[in-house]
Amino acid sequence: MALSAIVVIADDGAIGKDNGLLCHLPADLKHFKSITMGHTIIMGRRTFESLPKGALPGRENIVVSRNADYRAEGAKVCTSIEQAVAEASMPGECFILGGAQLYASTIAQVDKLYLTAIHAHFDDADAYFPAINPEEWTEIDREDHQADEKNRYDYSFVTLKRK
Numbered sequence: 001m002a003l004s005a006i007v008v009i010a011d012d013g014a015i016g017k018d019n020g021l022l023c024h025l026p027a028d029l030k031h032f033k034s035i036t037m038g039h040t041i042i043m044g045r046r047t048f049e050s051l052p053k054g055a056l057p058g059r060e061n062i063v064v065s066r067n068a069d070y071r072a073e074g075a076k077v078c079t080s081i082e083q084a085v086a087e088a089s090m091p092g093e094c095f096i097l098g099g100a101q102l103y104a105s106t107i108a109q110v111d112k113l114y115l116t117a118i119h120a121h122f123d124d125a126d127a128y129f130p131a132i133n134p135e136e137w138t139e140i141d142r143e144d145h146q147a148d149e150k151n152r153y154d155y156s157f158v159t160l161k162r163k
């Protein structure tokens, strides 16, 4: 099954630090919600535990953990990514939501990438998106935005489709 991935990524590929996001970008929260609402989202156990309010409403939340006893309120738990993909039951795209381990393990199966590119550098980042070969991807959508009073950094919403 073709998967989509959605990620907020700094110019150097950083995606997180201290098991949290790099920054708070309200415009991205809205964008993220509009893209993922009504779909299945698959995330690693560490990303699930980093969600401030737990499982995300209006989406089928699937958490992967190798610990078969792990329980995640409001989410289904699977012990492999393959099982998670097989159990995805919401219509349309199925999204890999991160984090670094999950992106690295699934990027080869990902057909569409929704990037929120933050045009900034973050010291102390400790989680990175896997390197992708730009020749394998076509940019099918792009919106560039300037920083404003609510969003501290310039950012772009970019959609890439595998060629």
Ligand SMILES: NC(=O)c1ccc[n+]([C@@H]2O[C@H](COP(=O)([O-])OP(=O)(O)OC[C@H]3O[C@@H](n4cnc5c(N)ncnc54)[C@H](OP(=O)(O)O)[C@@H]3O)[C@@H](O)[C@H]2O)c1
Binding pocket: 006, 007, 008, 009, 014, 015, 016, 017, 018, 019, 020, 021, 022, 043, 044, 045, 046, 047, 048, 050, 064, 065, 066, 067, 070, 078, 079, 080, 081, 097, 098, 099, 100, 101, 102, 103, 105, 127
């Ligand atoms: N910028 C963004 O858009 C974005 C999005 C999401 C996350 N993040 C950031 O990414 C960081 C977290 O990433 P991470 O790599 O540390 O953790 P992660 O990928 O969220 O979760 C890793 C955990 O998932 C489970 N897991 C991984 N591969 C598995 C497999 N093949 N089968 C079964 N279980 C598997 C394991 O859980 P167990 O240890 O329980 O076995 C593993 O410890 C945080 O900083 C977070 O904020 C950023």
